[in-house]
Amino acid sequence: MRIVLTGGGTGGHIYPAVAIGKHMQQLDPDTRLLYIGTENGMESRVVPGQSIPFEAIEITGFRRKLSLENIKTVMRFLKGVKRSKALLREFKPDVVVGTGGYVCGPVVYAAAKLGIPTFIHEQNAIPGLTNQFLSRYADHIGVSFPESEKQFPRAKATSYTGNPVASNVLRAAPGKGLESLGLQAGTRLALIVGGSRGARALNEAVIEMAPKLSRLAGARVVFVTGDIYYESTKERIQALGAGSSLTLVPYLNNMAEVLRDTALVVSRSGASSLAEITALGLPSILIPSPNVTNNHQEANARSLVNAGAAELLLEKELSGEKLLGAMEALLGDRKRMAAMSGAASKLAVPDSAARIADALLGLRRFR
Known part of the structure; x- marks a missing residue:
């Protein structure tokens, strides 16, 4: 053919x-x-x-x-x-x-x-x-x-x-993502990613919440900053004396493997990201980019939210405290996390x- x-x-x-x-x-x-x-x-x-x-x-x-x-x-x-x-x-x-x-x-x-x-x-x-x-x-x-x-x-x-991009994450081997990040097997991972280029608003929120990550019930936070924000974000977090529970990376070449080992993901709501999230049945907090045609990322996100598979946080409402509070509430409620995971799986193709x-x-x- x-x-x-x-x-x-x-x-x-x-x-x-x-x-x-x-x-x-x-x-x-x-x-x-x-x-x-x-x-x-x-x-x-x-x-x-x-x-x-x-x-x-x-x-x-x-x-x-x-x-x-x-x-x-x-x-x-x-x-x-x-x-x-x-x-x-x-x-x-x-x-x-x-x-x-x-x-x-x-x-x-x-x-x-x-x-x-x-x-x-x-x-x-x-x-x-x-x-x-x-x-x-x-x-x-x-x-x-x-x-x-x-x-x-x-x-x-x-x-x-x-x-069709969902097939990539399903082929990823469990454990490889944690290993690539230098984390021990069994680590409860919360992944924050603002897209391949990063997102300024999300970076600001993570910097604000970095000194308070001990509130996240022992979870390890991995934040994908985007290449252009990596150095400045790293310097600002170090200046705060924070980061012991935080791993910063500019980009992930093995995103599928890391997602496979993730317990909770905070993400933009591009279509490919949501396909991967639902394929793995991941609970998520979605922060749609407002800078897209027809505001389609918010529509994408609401499709998962309406099914009980995700929580929505609009960028205009985003702050470090609000994001940390949402993550803290979910990571501390395993029953809610399991329900969201099941709802996400039902949306997968x-x-x-x-x-x-x-x-x-x-x-x-x-x-």
């Missing part, structure tokens, strides 16, 4: 595409992949590192108000469609998979115009603009949240597939990649 993958801008779009491609190769080692992204996007660095052939087109996103730049974007879109058609004719894919981000627009649109079956995957509870546009051209739509199905055209084949594979194979037969 020959598959073109496309998605970009953030890891939340890129890693699901990579996970889909890798799963298809596991099913059939003869599967050939081609990833189409942008030269300057994160995908241009991530995808080649996954040993997937990569080609680039030039495209930018639309602004949400009328501007001269949008006229230029339309021209780039048309140019991107032309370039995409050339790449598709050369590669001859059986199906094109789009996972969001503006680069998907010209690629999936070009595939539809060439009569190539198309599948788009929406990770968030509120669909992005590109997937909303592409839904009229796609042959099949997969969603990560069941409530998203009603936001796409009824006439389209739409299915609740979950997010452990066979997400397999569901998407079935859809892709169906599109291939349809062709």
Whole structure:
């Protein structure tokens, strides 16, 4: 099978595409992949590192108000469609998979115009603009949240597939995460992470609460600061004379292993993070980023909160004392933690990649 993958801008779009491609190769080692992204996007660095052939087109996103730049974007879109058609004719894919981000627009649109079956995957509870546009051209739509199905055209084949990145954490071996952090087996771990780049508001809250971490019933706190905040956060916490119960790291290359050994996670509510949290049945405190399109992270978080799987703390209400209080209450209530864990597990779709594979194979037969 020959598959073109496309998605970009953030890891939340890129890693699901990579996970889909890798799963298809596991099913059939003869599967050939081609990833189409942008030269300057994160995908241009991530995808080649996954040993997937990569080609680039030039495209930018639309602004949400009328501007001269949008006229230029339309021209780039048309140019991107032309370039995409050339790449598709050369590669001859059986199906094109789009996972969001503006680069998907010209690629999936070009595939539809060439009569190539198309599948788009929406990770968030509120669909992005590109997937909303592409839904009229796609042959099949997969969603990560069941409530998203009603936001796409009824006439389209739409299915609740979950997010395929969850399979990575399920493969992680227990104990390896604690070992990598230099912590003893059996350590009760509370993980705080503000996304791959970190989050200033969360860093400020952790600095404020650092001298009071002894309140957390013997739990060890690991805080992923983000590269740009690491040195300043470390210096400020050291100046407070705090940190004996705190491990600071700028980034985790083995996030799946660490999550596997985590008792409680404090996190943003990007779709991939929530897929991993529910796959492992982790109780969580979610702090949605307010700086995202359509405030979709809050919608993502409320999906878990409404199911009893997480607690919500809005960034505008965030402080060190509020975060510490929420963590203290949960870590001190094992019955509540167990209930949240069970609720999170019920939201998981452990066979997400397999569901998407079935859809892709169906599109291939349809062709």
